[in-house]
Amino acid sequence: MHAVLNVSGYCFARLDDPHALRDVLLEAAAQRHLKGTIVLAHEGINLFLAGSESGIESLLTIIRAQPGLQGFDTKRSWSQSQPFRKLLVKVKAEIIRMNQPAIAPQEGRAPAIHARTVKRWLDQGHDDEGRPVVTLDTRNAFEVDHGTFDGAIDWRLHKFSDFPAALHAHKGELEGKTVVSFCTGGIRCEKAALVMREAGLDHVWQLEGGILKYFEEAGGAHYHGTCFVFDEREALDPELLPAKG
Incomplete structure (x- = not known):
């Protein structure tokens, strides 16, 4: 029985x-014995937490009571043990660093596309207008090496703030195509x-909820390998279970 609820x-x-x-x-998180990381900025919130189901649900209620965060949603998985060693709550300039102040x-x-639609597009080899579809991995290279979509574009990013320069260098690869950007949970894409x-680029979509939501809604179709996660589980398989080493 998995006793620890993991949310991101x-x-x-x-x-x-x-x-x-x-x-x-x-x-609030400390009182509920939760561990993980919460990052706050003027642009929003990003979190990875684990603990008891009741503790997690109680904290999410507090978060959703804050102005602007009423619709805050999470991806969920279970583990047998606590994957985080401590609790951190930080305030930063950005909840995911890109160094592009104009991007708000x-x-x-940006328009988002749901997992089942992406799977259907990949099944048929084109979008609903007949345009070729490419998937663009916006994660760091070491994360991509754990697993990614079949044929995904991978610019071997060292860090996410490298993305704008990589786009400038490779923009021509994407022109005339429908681009589905993806990452672990949605924030980077x-x-x-x-x-x-x-x-x-006119025909660009973000994968709603990232790879983790895709696993939840579409399984492992068109994806090979696992999804790296930033905790002691290291990587999850399409069943959202810790990958066996």
Whole structure:
């Protein structure tokens, strides 16, 4: 029986006082014996937490009571033991660093495509308008090496803030195609999709909820390997279970 609930999620929203919210969430998470990381910024929240189901649900209720975070959603999986060693609640300039101040998902997100639609497009080899579909991995190279979509474009990024320069160098590969950007849970591919649209690419989508939501809704179709996660589980298989080494 898996006793530990693992949740990950993010939400781009305008937070007026992330430092005050940090104090609230740090105390609440500690009281509930949760471990993991919460990152706050004026642009929103990003978290990876694990603990008892009741503790997690209680904290999510507190988060969703905050202005702008009412729709905060998470991806869920279970483990037999606590995958995090400590609790961290941080305030940063960005919840995912890209160093592109003009890219502001909290003011309007890029179009998102659901997992089942992506699977259908990959099954048929084109989108619903007949345009060729490519998947673009926005994760770091070492994460891609654990697993990715079949035929995904991989620019061997060292860190996410390298993405805009990589796009500038490789934009021609994407022109005339429908591009589905993806990452672990959605946060990176959301910013990446906005950057691509800003660069003039018209047919760009972000994979809603990233690889983890795809596993949940579409299984492992068109995906090979596992999905790297930033905790002691290291990687999850399409069943959302820790991959066997």
